[in-house]
Amino acid sequence: GENVEQHPSTLSVQEGDSAVIKCTYSDSASNYFPWYKQELGKRPQLIIDIRSNVGEKKDQRIAVTLNKTAKHFSLHITETQPEDSAVYFCAASSGGSSNTGKLIFGQGTTLQVKP
Amino acid sequence: DGGITQSPKYLFRKEGQNVTLSCEQNLNHDAMYWYRQDPGQGLRLIYYSQIVNDFQKGDIAEGYSVSREKKESFPLTVTSAQKNPTAFYLCASSYATGDTPLHFGNGTRLTVT
Numbered sequence: 543g544e545n546v547e548q549h550p551s552t553l554s555v556q557e558g559d560s561a562v563i564k565c566t567y568s569d570s571a572s573n574y575f576p577w578y579k580q581e582l583g584k585r586p587q588l589i590i591d592i593r594s595n596v597g598e599k600k601d602q603r604i605a606v607t608l609n610k611t612a613k614h615f616s617l618h619i620t621e622t623q624p625e626d627s628a629v630y631f632c633a634a635s636s637g638g639s640s641n642t643g644k645l646i647f648g649q650g651t652t653l654q655v656k657p
Numbered sequence: 658d659g660g661i662t663q664s665p666k667y668l669f670r671k672e673g674q675n676v677t678l679s680c681e682q683n684l685n686h687d688a689m690y691w692y693r694q695d696p697g698q699g700l701r702l703i704y705y706s707q708i709v710n711d712f713q714k715g716d717i718a719e720g721y722s723v724s725r726e727k728k729e730s731f732p733l734t735v736t737s738a739q740k741n742p743t744a745f746y747l748c749a750s751s752y753a754t755g756d757t758p759l760h761f762g763n764g765t766r767l768t769v770t
Contacts, residue, residue, distance in 0.1 A: 548699075551697070573756060574755065574756035574757075576758060576759070578759075584763070585747065585761040585762060585763050585764055586700070586747070586759075586761050587761070588758045588759070588760075591758060593756070631699060631700060635755045635756050636755065644702055644705065644715065644754070644755070645702075645755075645759060647692075647699045647700040647701075648699055649697065649698060649699040650697070650699050
C-alpha cells in the first residue's frame with residue numbers, strides 16, 4: 543500500500559548548522575508534499591509544501607527539494623536556531639485511480655538544536 | 658484558535674466506556690479528518706470526510722466511529738472495541754482533500770484506564 547518513510551528519526555545539530563530530513567514515498571501518483579512542524583504539546587503546523595510540477599521551493603531558512611524520478615523529497619533548514627527544535631513530519635498525497643484524497647505521513651523526525 | 662476547536666484537551670475514561678471527542682471548524686472547509694498520534698508512529702488516519710453526510714475509513718478505523726451531520730462538526734467516538742485507545746487525537750480540516758494544506762486542532766489527549 544501507500545507508504546512514506548522518513549529519516550532520520552532523531553537529529554541533533556549545533557546552532558547555526560544545517561539540518562536535512564529525507565522522505566521517500568511509494569505512490570507514483572502523489573503530487574503534493576507538505577512538511578509540518580510540531581512543537582512539544584502543540585498541534586502540527588504547515589511550514590512549507592511543494593507540488594510535483596516544481597523541483598525546489600524556498601522560504602527564508604527553509605527549503606524543500608523533490609525528486610519525482612527517485613520518489614524522494616527533503617527538508618533543508620539552514621542556520622538552525624534553538625526555536626527550530628521540534629518534531630518534523632513529511633507527508634505525501636495519495637493518488638491513483640481512486641484519488642482517495644488522503645495525506646500519508648512519515649514517522650516524524652525529532653530535531654534538537656543545541657545552543 | 659486557528660479555526661479548529663477540539664474539546665476537551667484532556668479526557669479520562671474507564672475501560673469499556675465509549676467516549677466522544679469533539680471537533681468544530683469555522684474555516685468553511687469541506688474536508689475533515691481524524692488522526693491518532695502515538696510516539697514514534699507519526700500521524701495515522703482514522704476517518705475522513707470529504708463532504709457533509711459522507712465519510713470514509715482511514716488506515717486504523719477499527720474501534721472508532723464518526724458522523725458528519727454538519728459541515729462544521731466531525732465528532733469521533735472511541736468505542737469499547739478499540740483495543741488500545743490511550744493516545745493523542747488530532748482533528749484537521751482542509752479546503753479540499755488530497756492536495757491542500759491541513760489545518761490542525763490542538764488535540765485531545767485521551768487516557769483510558
